[in-house]
Amino acid sequence: MKRSAGVIWVRESHLTQVFPKGYRTEDSRHRGEGAWSGVCSQGRSSSPPSSNAGGTHMSTIQDLVTFTVGDNLDKLITLDLRGQGMVKPIYEFARRNADMPLTMSAAQHLHKRLAEDRIVIVCTGFLGPHWEGLPKGHGADTFTFSGKLSPDRVRGETDGLVATAALARALDLGYRAKPVVVTEAEIIPIISAALQTAGFHVFAKIDDIVDLPHSVAVLDFPKDDSEAKGRARELVASLRPVAAVSIERPGRNDSGQYHMANGLSITPVVAKVDHLYTAAREAGALTIGIGDLGNEMGLGALQDACRQFTKYGATCRCACGAGIACTVASDVTVIGAISDNVAHGVIAALAYVRGKPDLIPDARLEERLLEAVASRGAEDGCAGLVMPWIDGIRTDYHKRLVEHMRDIVTYPQFFLELQRSSYEWVAEHSFQQA
Numbered sequence: 001m002k003r004s005a006g007v008i009w010v011r012e013s014h015l016t017q018v019f020p021k022g023y024r025t026e027d028s029r030h031r032g033e034g035a036w037s038g039v040c041s042q043g044r045s046s047s048p049p050s051s052n053a054g055g056t057h058m059s060t061i062q063d064l065v066t067f068t069v070g071d072n073l074d075k076l077i078t079l080d081l082r083g084q085g086m087v088k089p090i091y092e093f094a095r096r097n098a099d100m101p102l103t104m105s106a107a108q109h110l111h112k113r114l115a116e117d118r119i120v121i122v123c124t125g126f127l128g129p130h131w132e133g134l135p136k137g138h139g140a141d142t143f144t145f146s147g148k149l150s151p152d153r154v155r156g157e158t159d160g161l162v163a164t165a166a167l168a169r170a171l172d173l174g175y176r177a178k179p180v181v182v183t184e185a186e187i188i189p190i191i192s193a194a195l196q197t198a199g200f201h202v203f204a205k206i207d208d209i210v211d212l213p214h215s216v217a218v219l220d221f222p223k224d225d226s227e228a229k230g231r232a233r234e235l236v237a238s239l240r241p242v243a244a245v246s247i248e249r250p251g252r253n254d255s256g257q258y259h260m261a262n263g264l265s266i267t268p269v270v271a272k273v274d275h276l277y278t279a280a281r282e283a284g285a286l287t288i289g290i291g292d293l294g295n296e297m298g299l300g301a302l303q304d305a306c307r308q309f310t311k312y313g314a315t316c317r318c319a320c321g322a323g324i325a326c327t328v329a330s331d332v333t334v335i336g337a338i339s340d341n342v343a344h345g346v347i348a349a350l351a352y353v354r355g356k357p358d359l360i361p362d363a364r365l366e367e368r369l370l371e372a373v374a375s376r377g378a379e380d381g382c383a384g385l386v387m388p389w390i391d392g393i394r395t396d397y398h399k400r401l402v403e404h405m406r407d408i409v410t411y412p413q414f415f416l417e418l419q420r421s422s423y424e425w426v427a428e429h430s431f432q433q434a
Contacts, residue, residue: 060427065412069352070104072408076401077103077336077345081393086309087337090294093305094335102334103342106288107349109332113242113286116176117210121235121244121280123273123297124164124191125183126157126381128260154269156187157381158390160248162369162398163290163343165194167245168216170347170359172200178209178216180239184271185220190376192218197372198365206239221271225256228272232279244280245288248339249273251297251326253316259295259324263312273297274328281331289330290346292339292391300329338391341401348405357409363399370395 074095080087091102098105114120168179181191192202201215209215219235222228250258250270258270274297281287289298294306294313306313306325314323336342344360351359361369370388379385382392390398416423 061416061423064423064427065416066104066352067100069408069412070101070107070349073103073345073348073405074101074336076404076408077338077342080337081397082337086293089309090302090305091335093309094302094333097301101349102332102336103345103349104353106290106332106334106346107353109286110243110245110288110346110350111353114171114175114177115242117178118175119178119180119239119241120171121239121241121276121285122164122167122179122181123183123244123246123249123277124160124181125187125271126160126248126250127154127184127186127269128157128266128381129153129155129264154186155377155379156184156190157248158370158373158378158388159292159338159340159381160343161187161191161194161340161373161378162366162390163340163347164191164247165198165200165369165372166361166366167247167343167347168195168200169198169361170350172214172216174350174354174356174359176213177242180206180209180241181216181218182221182271182273182276183218184223184269186269188218188220190373190378193372193376194369197368198361221273221276223269223271225272225275228275232275235276236279236283236285240283241280241285243286243288244277245290246273246277246296246298246330247290247343248292249297251291251295251299251328253295253320253322253325254327255320255322257316257318257320257322259312259316259318261293261295261310261312261324263315263317263324265316265318265320277330278328286332287330288332288334288346289328290334290339290343291326292335292337292342293324294335295324295326296339297326297328298330299333299335300327301333302335303327338393340390341398344402344405348402348409352409357406360406360409361402362406363403366399366402367395370398 078087078091094102164181171177171179183191195202195216199214201212203209203215203217206217209217222231250266252258252274257265258267259265277287277297287298291299293310294302303325307323312324315321316323334342334346348360351357374386374388377386380387380389380392388395
């Protein structure tokens with residue numbers, strides 16, 4: 001979607017006129033300290049203005065716009081392009097216990113934790129058996145999995161990897177935080193290519209990123225359970241992360257097994273990153289779980305919804321029979337139709353909170369990220385093809401999506417200046433935060 005020069009100009013220069021620098025909401029418990037004040041990239045004020053020129057408390061207008069931006073992003077990430085009917089009930093299950101739209105809630109909590117040189121762990125990567133056979137008709141359900149988990153028959157999927165690079169970019173450019181990506185050894189070449197495309201210097205050791213700007217460490221993690229527990233304790237103690245974000249990671253069920261959406265176990269090839277995630281949470285780090293079904297790490301709060309609304313949620317197809325629902329929970333849970341798109345929604349909300357819309361990838365960068373992961377062998381998880389698609393949805397859609405997200409974040413600033421009285425009326429008479 002093309003954007004007129006006028007809107008770009010508004011996005012870059014009018015934001016400081018709409019809201020003053022350093023503005024904070026009156027209630028910062030569930031809102032980012034710098035929401036709408038992110039235009040001031042250095043520091044934050046602790047004293048909000050008492051009112052605006054129109055006499056309406058600006059915090060009320062801010063709450064209105066913040067809620068609406070988040071709600072629009074949530075609507076975008078929950079578009080059920082497959083028409084399967086699973087997305088809506090699981091999202092509604094998650095939403096009923098949240099005081100804000102899910103994307104905005106995650107962004108606000110994360111914003112409050114971020115600071116220069118602080119570590120954020122990003123857990124990503126979903127390995128599965130390589131597809132076998134040819135389609136007998138139309139649709140991914142006509143394929144069959146080989147079920148053979150030898151290393152040469154395991155592939156990483158595109159979902160989650162593109163958004164991981166995009167999130168790392170937002171953390172770096174928006175906050176100068178230090179991303180540390182944790183995944184399987186098989187996925188390291190793929191995610192490293194995406195991170196380099198996003199502009200990063202990629203290293204295998206954490207010590208290498210301490211003093212280098214725009215750098216990221218990519219670490220593999222043990223697949224042995226006991227070894228993973230020890231490694232988790234070591235990493236949390238040395239990194240002292242302020243947050244851990246999980247994007248499309250397989251999560252263990254009640255029986256300690258890891259599953260694909262089709263109910264088959266992939267436990268032997270999964271790095272047991274759950275131990276790192278839970279150790280970080282126990283040490284006080286904020287945890288954010290991002291997924292699209294309920295079998296992903298960090299979505300433990302949605303396990304009942306996964307069991308109720310998905311085919312294999314309650315009963316899987318492997319020997320454990322305990323279903324695919326993940327039991328590892330997070331402080332904040334965000335769910336939608338495609339995990340990668342969901343994570344982009346969180347990035348867009350973070351860009352809004354920080355006041356830097358350019359933290360959202362543009363269409364060209366999104367395309368380059370997709371091409372980067374596919375060029376290193378990542379496959380579309382639904383089609384089984386090594387193509388720059390995600391979950392069966394082709395490249396052009398994802399390019400349009402990030403541009404829509406930019407519009408959602410920037411247009412309210414433009415219209416607030418044009419139609420302030422309308423915002424004041426709604427804020428005073430009609431708006432109630434759900």
